[in-house]
Amino acid sequence: MPILSKSIMLVLAALPLAAQQATQPDVQSTSAPVLTIDGKRFRDLNRNGKLDPYEDWRLTSAARARDLVGRMTLDEKVGAAVHGTAPMAGGPMASAPAYDTVAAAAIILTRNVNSLITRMSIAPFRPADFPPITPAGSIPDILSSYR
Numbered sequence: 001m002p003i004l005s006k007s008i009m010l011v012l013a014a015l016p017l018a019a020q021q022a023t024q025p026d027v028q029s030t031s032a033p034v035l036t037i038d039g040k041r042f043r044d045l046n047r048n049g050k051l052d053p054y055e056d057w058r059l060t061s062a063a064r065a066r067d068l069v070g071r072m073t074l075d076e077k078v079g080a081a082v083h084g085t086a087p088m089a090g091g092p093m094a095s096a097p098a099y100d101t102v103a104a105a106a107i108i109l110t111r112n113v114n115s116l117i118t119r120m121s122i123a124p125f126r127p128a129d130f131p132p133i134t135p136a137g138s139i140p141d142i143l144s145s146y147r
Helices: 003-020 061-069 072-079 101-110 139-144
Strands: 032-038 040-043
Touching: none
Parallel strands: none
Antiparallel strands: 032 040
């Protein structure tokens, strides 16, 4: 095999390795701790103080997804595959558009559904204008009662 062909083959073989040398993304977090390992930053999403494969941005998406799905319970997998309807205060025929955040918390925490669809017929920019409907107590207090 000519020298040039061998050189090209070496370069082509090294391409996947070069693709894996990801540059440090801008890692910011408002709730999960940030780990610094070998000068690189990672979100510690499960707060266990160590870098798990699904938290390692240097790995491929397939490797990260495989690791994360392997850690999920069957209920969590089913919940990720289901899209529930965000419950409205007063029921589906209510006249005032507002979410029932207590009922939504119950769906999220007891059924593991983590994606909700809105059925309110209002302009897309408006939902953020409505305050959540909650009984006395804060949202963390309400959510903790379902755990």
